[in-house]
Amino acid sequence: MQLDSLLQAVRPVDESPAPEIQAHLDNLTKPRGSLGRLEELALRYCLIRGERRPALPAKAVFVFAADHGVTEEGVSAFPREVTYQMVRNFLAGGAGINVLARHVGAEVHVVDIGVDHDFPELPGLIRRKVRPGTRNMARGPALTREEAEAAVLAGAELASGAADRGIGLLATGEMGIGNTTPSSALTAVFCGAAPAEVTGRGTGIDDEAHRRKVRVIERALEVNRPDPADPLGVLAAVGGLEIAGICGLVLGAAARGVPVVIDGFISTAGALVAAAMAPAAAGYMFAAHQSVEVGHRKQLERLGLRPVLDLDLRLGEGTGAALAMGLIEAGLKIYLEMATFDGAQVSPGNEA
Numbered sequence: 001m002q003l004d005s006l007l008q009a010v011r012p013v014d015e016s017p018a019p020e021i022q023a024h025l026d027n028l029t030k031p032r033g034s035l036g037r038l039e040e041l042a043l044r045y046c047l048i049r050g051e052r053r054p055a056l057p058a059k060a061v062f063v064f065a066a067d068h069g070v071t072e073e074g075v076s077a078f079p080r081e082v083t084y085q086m087v088r089n090f091l092a093g094g095a096g097i098n099v100l101a102r103h104v105g106a107e108v109h110v111v112d113i114g115v116d117h118d119f120p121e122l123p124g125l126i127r128r129k130v131r132p133g134t135r136n137m138a139r140g141p142a143l144t145r146e147e148a149e150a151a152v153l154a155g156a157e158l159a160s161g162a163a164d165r166g167i168g169l170l171a172t173g174e175m176g177i178g179n180t181t182p183s184s185a186l187t188a189v190f191c192g193a194a195p196a197e198v199t200g201r202g203t204g205i206d207d208e209a210h211r212r213k214v215r216v217i218e219r220a221l222e223v224n225r226p227d228p229a230d231p232l233g234v235l236a237a238v239g240g241l242e243i244a245g246i247c248g249l250v251l252g253a254a255a256r257g258v259p260v261v262i263d264g265f266i267s268t269a270g271a272l273v274a275a276a277m278a279p280a281a282a283g284y285m286f287a288a289h290q291s292v293e294v295g296h297r298k299q300l301e302r303l304g305l306r307p308v309l310d311l312d313l314r315l316g317e318g319t320g321a322a323l324a325m326g327l328i329e330a331g332l333k334i335y336l337e338m339a340t341f342d343g344a345q346v347s348p349g350n351e352a
């Protein structure tokens, strides 16, 4: 697959069936609109799938893991080894995402797209390493354009493979010590914000580390001078491999007409890059939740998305996305299974 053809395959969602789907929602045995955003989730799901009576979807979360050269600047509360240690935890089924994915009946796929660790072949691990972590973006480009593109295409291929297997709802997740730093840099570029406005505390850094993190991002932007009109160039300069993989998963999902649930701050940074490359991709996204990470709000505004949940989450991994998948499915069950006024012989009201 080539990036150009991938981007061209992302077509705007056809909104024309909306009145018919809305009419059915309004005919269900409830005051009009009383299931609130569950109704909106069902409507969006049907429009994205291009189906008036879609089947309940098989669901899959892709957790992209990668390391970051910028961790040598002291921007995270945790050491870099936690990235590969958490990959093992995902594969053993013991992480937050494993628990919440089981809770909603979603598959979890763990992708090594750039972890600085040599994994043997392990059951459940998808090995798509582009390189063992990025270079330090405060000193030069984090990735070459070729590396960034390879990671985007890997993500898109995973989405396409999932679509081929009949997955009807995808979600993004990630693991990467240091990855809130490139995510803030990308947010500054694509939202036209100052680094200080969109840089938060990630895993939980103190005030001094936070000041350092803001300066590191400012330096990375000065050194690399990324141009928002060249999204692949921005991704290469100040991005990350898991962020690129997520960007690709989103583009691949959109190209195949599969809705994709975007998790927290890092996933939304990947979604921002995807929408910069192919604006119509935003129509295929659900924003799972409002992350605690400052800067997430600006990202969602930019994408025109309203989060499904607001639970003070800041874990990542796809945890918020898994929970939101359950609600999207609940909305769809309402749409598919609830009785209509006619069918259940319930008198409709004369609502304004």
Ligand SMILES: O=C(O)c1ccc[n+]([C@@H]2O[C@H](COP(=O)([O-])O)[C@@H](O)[C@H]2O)c1
Residues within 6 Å of the ligand: 075, 076, 077, 078, 174, 175, 176, 177, 178, 179, 180, 181, 201, 202, 203, 204, 263, 264, 265, 266, 291, 292, 293, 313, 314, 315, 316, 317
């Ligand atoms: O999902 C979020 O909004 C989120 C917010 C803050 C931190 N995280 C997770 O924490 C890690 C990055 O934090 P940091 O401080 O190392 O940049 C990475 O593994 C993310 O999955 C995730």
Ligand SMILES: Cc1cc2nc[nH]c2cc1C
Residues within 6 Å of the ligand: 078, 082, 086, 174, 175, 176, 203, 315, 316, 317
């Ligand atoms: C323990 C731990 C688990 C995580 N999961 C996603 N990001 C993480 C960061 C840390 C530090």
